[in-house]
Amino acid sequence: MADHSSTYEPKSATAKWWDERLPIMRLLSDQMITFPTPKNINYLWTFGGILTVFLLLQLVTGIILAMHYQPSAAEAFNSVDNIMRNVNYGWLIRNMHAVGASMFFIAVYIHIFRGLYYGSYKAPREILWILGMLIFLAMMAAGFMGYALVWGQMSFWGVTVITNLFSSLDGIIPGLGTAIVEWLWGGYSVSGTTLNRFFSLHYLVPFVIVGLVVLHIWALHMTGQNNPTGVEPKTEADTVPMHPYATSKDLFAMFAFFLMFAWFVFFLPDYLGHPDNYNPANPLVTPPHIVPEWYFLPFYAILRAIPDKLGGVIMMFGAIAVLFFIPWLDRSRIRSARYRPIYKWFFWLLVISCLALGYLGAMPAEEPYITWARIFTAYYFAHFLIVMPIVGVLEKPKPLPASISDAVEGGKSSSGASAHKKN
C-alpha cells in the first residue's frame, strides 16, 4: 500500500496553482479520502481515530484550564476549585479534561491490546509499534504530571512516592539516586518548585505527543493497516477507500464512545478520581493509602510485588520497556491470533493478568494481594519473554485464507474458524 499512487486531480485553476506550490490538498486527498483500507477491519480499528480526537480534546480543554490555573503551591488547589465554582462552565471544562484523560487511557489500552491480538507489531510495522509505545510513555508522563497539578493530597503524595523511587539508584552508585531525585524536585522535597516545572512539562508533553502521532500516522500510511486476518491486502478487491467507508464507521464508533465519555463527565465526574485529592496537599499528613490514577495501577502493582525497592523500580520500568521489543520477541510468522490456536489462549491470560494487576494495585500492600501480584507479574513477563518466543516456534498455525476477500466470502461471519472450514 505504500505504493498507493496519487489519484488527486486538481479541479480548478486555483487548486492547480496550489498543488504546484504546496500540495496539501493532494496529501489530504491521498491519505484521508482515497487511502485504501482493508475492508474487513472491525470496530477495534476505530480506536486510533478516537485517540486522535481525545488528544485534541485534551489540548483544547487543557489550554482553557491553563488560562485560569495558577501553578504555585499556595494557589494551585484554590485555582482549580475556583475553576469549578466561578469560571463560566469551568466545571465542564475541568470534568472533560479529568475524565478525558481516563478515556484517553481506556482507548489506548484497547488500541494496544488490539495490536497484540492481531500481531500488528510484526514486520513491516515495527517502527509504527515503537512510535506507539513512545506515545504511550509520553501519555503516562502527561497524566502523571497533570494529576500533580491539582495539588491535592493524592497529587502531592503520588509525586512524592513516584519521584522517590529514583533514590533506589543509590544502590547502584551511591549518591546517584539522591542527586537525581533532588534534581527532579528542584530542592530537597516536593515543593512549589516541583509543581511549577510539572506545569511547564505538562503543557509541553502533549505537543510532543502530537509530533509523535504525526510520525505514527506517517508510518501507518507507509505500511497500510493490518486487519483481523493478518493477511496483507493483495488486490483492490481487498480494500475500500478510506472515505466514506472507514470514516463513516469511525464516526459512529466515536459518538458511541462519546456517550460513555458524557456519562462520566455529567453524572460521575469524580468516580475515576480519589476523594483524598479534594483535600489540599499537606506535607505533614501522609494519607493511609497512596494510590495513583487507575491507569497506572497495573504498573504500581508490579512495583510493589517486588520485595526490593530497586528491583521493583527495574521491573516496573521493565514492564513498559519489554513492550518495545516484542516485534522481535514474537517468533511466529503468523500475525493474527485468530490463526494461532495456542497463542490465542495465552493472549487472554495476558489480558486477565493485566486486569488482575490493576485490581491488585488498588489494594493495600498486604497478603494475600502481594502473592497474587507476584504470580501475575511473573506471568506478565513470562508472556513476553517465554511464551512469545517459544509458542511462536512450537505452535502449528491454522491455514491462512488466501486473501482478505477469501476470508470474507468464506462464511457469514468473518471469524477465522469459518474461513478455515471452507478452505
Added chain:
Amino acid sequence: MSKQAIAIFAALLGLIGCLTVLKSSDAYAAGGEAIHIERHPWSFAGFFGQYDKPQLRRGWQVYQDVCASCHGLKRLSFRNLAEPGGPEFPVESVKALAKNWDNKIFAGPNEDGEIVDEDGELLVRDPLLSDPILGPYANDNAARSANNGALPPDLSLITKARGIPTHAIWYKHVAIMARDIVNGYQEGGADYVYALLTGYKDAPEGVQLSEGMSYNVAFPGHQIAMAQPIPEGGAVEYQKNAGAKTSLHQNAEDVTAFLAWAADPSLDARKNLGWLVMLYLLITTVLLYLGKRVIWSRVKH
C-alpha cells in the same frame, strides 16, 4: 447480527443479571476492621437527582446554628446562597446575614499602615455578598489550640473529600463498581458525613477513649475529637413551613445535603445539561450507525 455482537449482548445481560442478584446490603459486607456505612437515598443521587431547595435551606440553618461555631466554609461566598441551584435565599436576607456574620473580614492595613486598632484588635469589617463564609478561627493553629489539638476542617469540599471504601471479595468488588457506574453513584462522601453525624455511640466494653475524645462508629479509628454536634433530639428547631420536623436524623440529613451542595454547587445544572448532551449524542449515534450501514451495504465485508 454478527457472532461478536451476540457475545457482547450476552455478556451485558449476564452482567445485569449479576447486578440484580447482588443485594446492596451483602455486597459490601464489612470484614475485620472495615467500617460498614449505609447508602442513603439522597434527593440529589442518581441520574435524575437534584437538590431539594427546602432541605438546603434547613441544612444551612443547621450549619449556621451548629457547625459554624467550629467549621468554616471559606470556598463559598455569601452570594452563592442566593444563586440558582442552591438554597436560593433572597438577596436582601443574604446581605443582612453577611453583615451580621460573627467572623469578620480582615480590613488592614489602613491608610496609616496600621493593622490593629487602638485596643490592639485586628482591623475588620462586615462581610459583603462577595466575601467568603469564614469560620471562627484566624488560622489552623488557633483552631487546634481551641479544639484540644484537633483541626476542624473547612467543610466547603468535605463531601467530595470523603468516600466509603468498598470492602468485598474481588468479584463482588468488580460487580459493585459496575453497578455504581450504571447507577451513577457519587454520594459516598455524603453517606459518610451523614453516618458520622449519626454515628456517636457509647464506647464498647474495653475501648479506652483518650481525653476529650468521643466514640464514633463511622470515623476511621472510632475516636474523634469532635464532640457529638447534634444531640439525639436534634439541635435546630425548624420553622413550621420548613417542610420537616427536627430530629437528629433530620438535622444530620439536611446539613449533609447542604454540604453536598456546598461542595458541588453546579450539580443541578450539570445533570440538566447532561441529559441534553446524552440525548443529542444518542440520536446522532443512531443516525451515524444507519448511515454507516447504508454505506457498507455496498461491499461484502
